Amino acid sequence: MSANLKDTIVALATAPGVGAIAVVRISGDQALTIAAQLFRSIKGKDLRKQASHTILLGHIIEDEQVIDEVLLSLFKGPHSYTGENVVEISCHGSSYIQQRILSLAVKHGCRMAEPGEFTLRAFLNGKLDLSQAEAVADLIASDSAAAHQLAMNQMRGGFSSEIAKLREELLNFASLIELELDFAEEDVAFADRKAFEALVQRILFVLKRLIDSFAVGNVLKTGVPVAIIGEPNVGKSTLLNALLNEERALVSDIAGTTRDTVEDEISIGGIRFRFIDTAGIRVTTDVVEQMGIQKTFEKAGAAKVVLYLLSLEETANLAAVFTEIAQQKNRFPDKFVVVVLNKIDRLSEHFLAAFRDRFTTTFEGVSGLQFVGISARERSGVEALKTLLQSQVALGAIRSDETVVSNVRHFDALQQALDAMLRVDSGIKSNISSDLLAIDIKDALYYFGLITGQVTNDELLGNIFANFCIGK
Incomplete structure (x- = not known):
C-alpha cells in the first residue's frame, strides 16, 4: 500500500x-x-x-x-x-x-x-496473521450461518496454526539439509532421511485434505448454485417462487415465458442457496428463446445442483420419461441431480407409487440422482425438497471445527505447496542430492509462508486489503 x-x-x-x-x-x-x-x-x-x-x-x-x-x-x-x-x-x-x-x-x-x-x-x-486478517473481511461479508462459522473458525487461527506447524517442522529439516551442504566435503548426514520421509508423507496428507475441503468451503462461502431446468410450463418459475416464498418470477400458462435466467437466494439450514430459474428446454425457431435455452445449459453446467422438473399426465409414456431422465443425468454426470415431479396434486396415489418404484428400480446404484414429488402451486413437498438440498452439503467438518479452506488465494497457495512437496517426495525416493532437494523444500516453505503472511510483498497486501471496507 x-x-x-x-x-x-x-x-x-x-x-x-x-x-x-x-x-x-x-x-x-x-x-x-x-x-x-x-x-x-x-x-x-x-x-x-x-x-x-x-x-x-x-x-x-x-x-x-x-x-x-x-x-x-x-x-x-x-x-x-x-x-x-x-x-x-x-x-x-x-x-x-x-x-x-x-x-x-x-x-x-x-x-x-x-x-x-x-x-x-x-x-x-x-x-x-494474514489468513486471520482475511477472515475479518469474510466475517463482515458472511450472510449465512455456514459462512459465518467458516470465517469464525479461520479467525480463531486453526488453519494458520496447522500451516505454521507444518512449515516449522519442514523448516527444521531444511536447516539440517542446508547444514549438510556446508559440510558436503566431509560427507556428513545431519537429517534423518526416514524421519524426513515420514514428515513429507504427513504434509502431503494434510495438504490434500485441505485442498479437497475447498470444494465444500467455497460453496458455503459463496452460496450453492442450484439450476432449475425442464420443459416449458412444467412449473419452474412457480417452484422458484415457492422456494423463495415470494412472487419473484413471472408465472404464465404461455409456454416460453422465461427467456432469460432469474436468480435469487435463500438460506436453508444456515446454508445459502442461489436458485436459478432457466428458460424452458424445447425445440423452437424463436431466436431469443434459443438464446435463453443455450444460457440454461450454461447455467446448469456451472451449478452444483440441478433440479430437473417434470410435469406428467397419468397417460404419459414412462419409458420415454425415464430415458429422458437418464439423458439429463448423463448430461451432468458430476452434479447432484434431483428429479422433481411437479403438480402431484393432479396425480393419483397409485400413479405416484408406481413412478417412485420404477425410479428406484431403474436408477438403483446411480449416485448423485434423487427423486422428490411436489406441488409448487400448492407448496406441498417443498420443505422436503429443501431438506434434500441441505443434506447434500457436508457440514460435518465445520461443525466439528475441522479446518475448511474457503479462500481462493489459500487454495492456490496450497496447490503450489503440494506440487513442491510432491517433487520433494519424488526426490527422496530417487535419492537426489541434498542441494536439489533443498530447492523444492524452499518452494514449499515459500507457499506456506504466503498463506500466513510470513512471506509478503506490497502488491500482495495491497490486493488483499483493498477489498476491505473503509473503517475496518
Whole structure:
C-alpha cells in the first residue's frame, strides 16, 4: 500500500448513513493527542492520563461549540485491535455529526484511512496473521450461518496454526539439509532421511485434505448454485417462487415465458442457496428463446445442483420419461441431480407409487440422482425438497471445527505447496542430492509462508486489503 503507515488515521467504523449511533475510529501514535483536542470530558478528565480500556462521557468541541455528546472508548497500544493507540468515538448517527467529527480529526492531524488499513496495521503489528486478517473481511461479508462459522473458525487461527506447524517442522529439516551442504566435503548426514520421509508423507496428507475441503468451503462461502431446468410450463418459475416464498418470477400458462435466467437466494439450514430459474428446454425457431435455452445449459453446467422438473399426465409414456431422465443425468454426470415431479396434486396415489418404484428400480446404484414429488402451486413437498438440498452439503467438518479452506488465494497457495512437496517426495525416493532437494523444500516453505503472511510483498497486501471496507 502506498499510504504512510506511521500516520494517525481516522474513519467511520460503522456503515455510512443515518442511524441511532455511529462510531468514528482513530488509530496511531498521535490518536490520544488528537482526540484530546476534540473531546472534553464532563468530569474534566484528561483522556491521555486514563488507563487503557476505559470509557469516558463527554462532548466533541469545536471553537467552544458543542458538536455532540459522545462516549469515547480508549485502547492503548499494544492492547488494541491495531496494536497502536486507538480511540473510538460513539456519537449520534446524524450524517452531519459524523462528517463534522471526521473533519475535525483531519484538521488536527489525522489522515483518512484507506480500505482495510486498520486490519493491515493489526497484521503488521502481529495482532493477526494474514489468513486471520482475511477472515475479518469474510466475517463482515458472511450472510449465512455456514459462512459465518467458516470465517469464525479461520479467525480463531486453526488453519494458520496447522500451516505454521507444518512449515516449522519442514523448516527444521531444511536447516539440517542446508547444514549438510556446508559440510558436503566431509560427507556428513545431519537429517534423518526416514524421519524426513515420514514428515513429507504427513504434509502431503494434510495438504490434500485441505485442498479437497475447498470444494465444500467455497460453496458455503459463496452460496450453492442450484439450476432449475425442464420443459416449458412444467412449473419452474412457480417452484422458484415457492422456494423463495415470494412472487419473484413471472408465472404464465404461455409456454416460453422465461427467456432469460432469474436468480435469487435463500438460506436453508444456515446454508445459502442461489436458485436459478432457466428458460424452458424445447425445440423452437424463436431466436431469443434459443438464446435463453443455450444460457440454461450454461447455467446448469456451472451449478452444483440441478433440479430437473417434470410435469406428467397419468397417460404419459414412462419409458420415454425415464430415458429422458437418464439423458439429463448423463448430461451432468458430476452434479447432484434431483428429479422433481411437479403438480402431484393432479396425480393419483397409485400413479405416484408406481413412478417412485420404477425410479428406484431403474436408477438403483446411480449416485448423485434423487427423486422428490411436489406441488409448487400448492407448496406441498417443498420443505422436503429443501431438506434434500441441505443434506447434500457436508457440514460435518465445520461443525466439528475441522479446518475448511474457503479462500481462493489459500487454495492456490496450497496447490503450489503440494506440487513442491510432491517433487520433494519424488526426490527422496530417487535419492537426489541434498542441494536439489533443498530447492523444492524452499518452494514449499515459500507457499506456506504466503498463506500466513510470513512471506509478503506490497502488491500482495495491497490486493488483499483493498477489498476491505473503509473503517475496518
